[in-house]
Amino acid sequence: MNGSSGDYAPITLKNITQNNSDQVGIIYGDVGTTEFKCSATSSLEKNEYVQIHHEVCGFVLGQVDGIERRTNLSIEKAQQMSNGDEVDIEETISAIISIIGYRDGRGLLQVPRTPFRAGEPVYRADERLIRDIIGLQDDIKTGAYIGLLSGHDIPVFMDINSIVQKHLSVLAKTGGGKSYVVGVLIEEFMKHNITVLILDPHGEFSALKKRGKDVTSTRKFGVHPRSYRDKVMEFSPDTNINKDAVPLKFTLRNLDPREILSLTNIRNVRTYLVMLRKTLDYLKSSGRDYTIQDIIDVLEADKETPNGVLVDELEYLKEVDIFASKGTKMNELIVKGKTTIINLRGTPPDIQQLIVNRITTALFELRKTNAVPPMMLVVEEAHNFCPQQGQVASSKIFKTIASEGRKFGLGLLIVTQRAAKVDKNVLSQCNTQIILKVTNPNDLKAIIASVEGLTSGMSDEIQRLPIGVAIVMGGKISMPLIVEIRPRETMHGGESVKIL
Ligand SMILES: Nc1ncnc2c1ncn2[C@@H]1O[C@H](COP(=O)(O)OP(=O)(O)O)[C@@H](O)[C@H]1O
Ligand SMILES: [Mg+2]
Structure with missing residues (x-):
């Protein structure tokens, strides 16, 4: 991807020299050990990396935390300007640089214990120093290329093994770019032959089969549009709406009475549980497969028990059409190295939860015995x-996968616009995060609380992120990085959803 590959020598004073043309400013004012001010002599941008020479530690990495244009234009002079007078404005640019640190002899990240000197030059950071200090790898073999480091032409690779082993969350408000970046990650998974299952409530990911558009960008992302049609399989409970998908079916026989009742609007489960159990036992004793209609027929034949409410609810379930005498087998759904989309567009939420519960429960069991490959x-x-509040059919299995999935090579990628509304037990198990623009104060609070290493000072940064820019944390990356997400190779399916 980029010229400087893995085998560079450790950064020492000797092999980083500084060319004067890279100088961007001079340290001035009171100088602390965590930050200092810099009078900028050349264009500097917020979040850009700089390096400064320290008399004991050698070159140390810093980052532009804020920039201010200081002027001598007073309110009186501004008034004169609005009256048409010509006024001279003197200005200086001052940047606040926060100090990130340097690697000591053992390779540990350290911060200088004495301040830099005022008058010392500040340089644009050397790419090798940035990579070394922030722990960025450059390995296309094991890395997912997600974009460029903000302000630098440095590609950011996330370690695929640690994504799969540590769970990942993608958090942002609606329209913040979650599905877009998830598409980027899935393209990378496909490139690396990772097996993937996507639970897709809006049917957005069918577009992975389509080649994306050529994008013109001022940034050199090096992305070429392509399709992944040969890698993608799509299943759906509703193939009337999702015509490109293979029907997803379940055998009614595998559902117990409680599960069937959980699919209905019946809240007083106890009233009907015994009745339904008896009916199913009767049907099972015949040895044949049965349908929802068969259950209804048996219930209706019983004239003595009042069961009209249950019959009405089962009539509704019959309409959903996800049951068949022959269900979809897990080995049809999961194929090594392929990406399977479960397109749930058009399926009612309670049925979605039931389907998701059944598939993920089966997946977890099969992973335990290695009957399906390690996967995402x-x-x-x-x-x-x-959800954080209330219980749905799939609540329990996600807690289990979040806490135990890693042991069995089942990685979770949790995507949500409501971080505050996701089960905290699940969210806190995600050790890698991609955070895009978030504005809701409750969601910001939940994110800061669940993400290690994210300080409350960053909530300001998160609210202001432009679309397509993410804060990436965790995995092998030792500090939060600001990344401009690369364009998609495939089509992004997000737009079509809004029209529906
Ligand atoms: N990295 C990006 N580069 C270019 N456009 C993007 C990027 N991320 C998001 N967008 C644009 O923003 C829109 C919303 O993104 P999307 O991922 O669908 O949002 P979300 O899933 O968070 O609701 C997309 O349709 C796309 O046009
Ligand atoms: Mg989305």
């Missing part, structure tokens, strides 16, 4: 499948 499970709209 992508959960869009996760707040609907593992």
Whole structure:
């Protein structure tokens, strides 16, 4: 991807020399050990990396935390200007640089214990120093290329093994770019032959089969549009709406009475549980497969027990059409190295939760015995499948996968616009995060609380992120990085959703 590959020598005073043309400013004023001010002599941008020479530690990495244009234009002079007078404005640019640190002899990240000197030059950071200090890898073999480091032409690779082993969350408000970046990650998974299952409530990911558009960008992302049609399989409970998908069916026989009742609007489960159990036992004793209609027929034949409410609810379930005598087998759904989309567009939420529960439960069991390959499970709209409040059919299995999935090579990718509404037990198990623009104060609070290493000072930064720019944390990356997400190779399916 980029010229400087893995085998560079450790950064020492000797092999980093500084060319004067890279100088961007001079340290001035009171100088602390965590930050200092710099009078900028050349254009500097917020979040850009700089390096400064320290008399004991050698070159130290810093980052532009804020920039201010200081002027001598007073309110009186501004008034004169509005009256048409010509006024001279003197200005200086001052940047606040926060100090990130340097690697000591053992490779540990350290911060100088004495301040820099005022008058010392500040340089634009050397790419090798940035990579070394922030722990960025440059390995296309094991890395997912997600974009460029903000302000630098440095590609950011996330370690795929640590994504799969540590769970990942993608958090942002609606329209913040979650599905877009999830698409980027899935393209990378496909490139690396990772097996993926996507739970896709809006049917956005069918577009992975389509080649993306050529994008013109001022940034050199080096992305070429392509399709992944040969890698993608799509299943859906509703193939009337999702015509490109293979029907997803379940055998009624595998559902117990409680599960069937959980699909209905019946809240007083106890009233009907015994009745339904008896009916199912009777049907099972015949040895044949049965349908919802068969259950209705048996219930209706019983003239003595009042069961009209249950019959009405079962009539509704019959309409949903997800049951068949022959269900979809897990080995049809999961194929090594392929990406399977479960397109749930058009399926009612309670049925979605039931389907998700059945598939993920089966997946977890099969992973335990290695009957399916190690894989990633992508959960869009996760707040609907593992909510913080209330219990849905799939609540329990997500807690289990979040806490135990890693042991069995089942990685979770949790996607949500409502971080505050996702089960905290699930969210806090995600050790890698991609955070895009978030504005809701409750969601910001939940994110700061669940993400290690994210300070409350960053909530300001998160609210102001432009679309397509993410804060990436965790995995092998030792500090939060600001990343401009790369364009998609495939089409992004997000737009079509809004029209519906
Ligand atoms: N990295 C990006 N580069 C270019 N456009 C983007 C990027 N991320 C998001 N967008 C644009 O923003 C829109 C919303 O993004 P999307 O991922 O669908 O949002 P979300 O899933 O968070 O609701 C997309 O349709 C796309 O046009
Ligand atoms: Mg989305």
